[in-house]
Amino acid sequence: MKTFFVTLSTFFAVALASPTPVQHWHQTRLTGDTATDFDTIVANNGPCADTAVIFARGTFDSGNIGVWVGPQFQSALSALIPSVAFQGVDPTAYPATLEGYLGEDGPDDAAQSLADSVNAYAAVCPSSKLVVSGWSQGALVAHKGIALLEGTVLSQVKGFVTFGDPASLFGSAIPDVPSGPQVNAQCFTGTTEDPLCGKGTFTLPKSISDITGPFSTLPSLAVGTEEAAAAAELVADFPGQLLDAGSAFTETLVTHPSRLLLSPQHFMYGNAGLTGDAAAFVAGL
Numbered sequence: 001m002k003t004f005f006v007t008l009s010t011f012f013a014v015a016l017a018s019p020t021p022v023q024h025w026h027q028t029r030l031t032g033d034t035a036t037d038f039d040t041i042v043a044n045n046g047p048c049a050d051t052a053v054i055f056a057r058g059t060f061d062s063g064n065i066g067v068w069v070g071p072q073f074q075s076a077l078s079a080l081i082p083s084v085a086f087q088g089v090d091p092t093a094y095p096a097t098l099e100g101y102l103g104e105d106g107p108d109d110a111a112q113s114l115a116d117s118v119n120a121y122a123a124v125c126p127s128s129k130l131v132v133s134g135w136s137q138g139a140l141v142a143h144k145g146i147a148l149l150e151g152t153v154l155s156q157v158k159g160f161v162t163f164g165d166p167a168s169l170f171g172s173a174i175p176d177v178p179s180g181p182q183v184n185a186q187c188f189t190g191t192t193e194d195p196l197c198g199k200g201t202f203t204l205p206k207s208i209s210d211i212t213g214p215f216s217t218l219p220s221l222a223v224g225t226e227e228a229a230a231a232a233e234l235v236a237d238f239p240g241q242l243l244d245a246g247s248a249f250t251e252t253l254v255t256h257p258s259r260l261l262l263s264p265q266h267f268m269y270g271n272a273g274l275t276g277d278a279a280a281f282v283a284g285l
Contacts (some may be wrong), residue, residue, distance in 0.1 A: 097244065
């Protein structure tokens with residue numbers, strides 16, 4: 001562990017000395033990474049969808065639904081449900097940074113923004129079936145956001161869907177899902193288990209390469225030009241995000257290292273068909 005912190009200190013020193021400004025991943029907007037159906041319906045006072053799904057993207061993801069899980073989930077829902085509205089969480093309230101994940105357990109501002117969007121939509125469309133969902137850090141935001149809903153709005157929420165949900169690693173910081181909504185938690189298990197949501201025994205990170213290494217494989221796993229661009233930028237951007245997280249990262253490494261067990265499969269929920277499984281769950285509510 002001492003060797004690790006020497007390496008970490010060296011990493012920070014080199015990064016801080018670099019004259020190259022850090023370009024943050026969430027600042028890049030890719031075509032297809034944004035969905036604003038709730039906003040449009042609220043602004044026009046309808047027409048309402050039979051099913052309305054709000055989605056919180058994961059750490060590093062762009063726009064308001066990202067490229068790794070959100071668009072695939074939206075597409076799968078549209079294929080199964082004739083009338084569906086899909087909305088991401090406002091990126092100004094939820095920048096989806098590493099600091100937000102490690103230092104804030106999913107930002108409270110993001111959770112409030114999610115709840116505000118759901119409340120605004122429900123006020124216009126009180127008969128719609130509502131679903132709250134999220135991937136990775138976005139799952140934490142979804143947990144916090146649904147806990148802010150009350151009364152008739154909460155009674156409209158029929159489903160709660162997560163992908164790679166790390167909530168079990170955060171203990172009491174993350175509220176339980178209220179009784180009422182049915183829960184569908186998508187998590188890779190077995191030989192390709194996702195450590196952030198799986199129940200297996202995993203080797204804890206001991207070096208910078210243990211944490212950053214998985215990112216180097218993402219470009220080879222990407223499907224399509226948007227994911228390829230996202231993967232390449234993520235590999236380049238991660239050191240800057242790690243720097244920004246600073247003390248939150250080092251504290252997490254000491255107290256909750258399991259929260260840092262990011263793996264390539266954590267990004268594959270959209271490509272491996274699990275978004276289709278989740279969409280089938282929503283269609284059956």
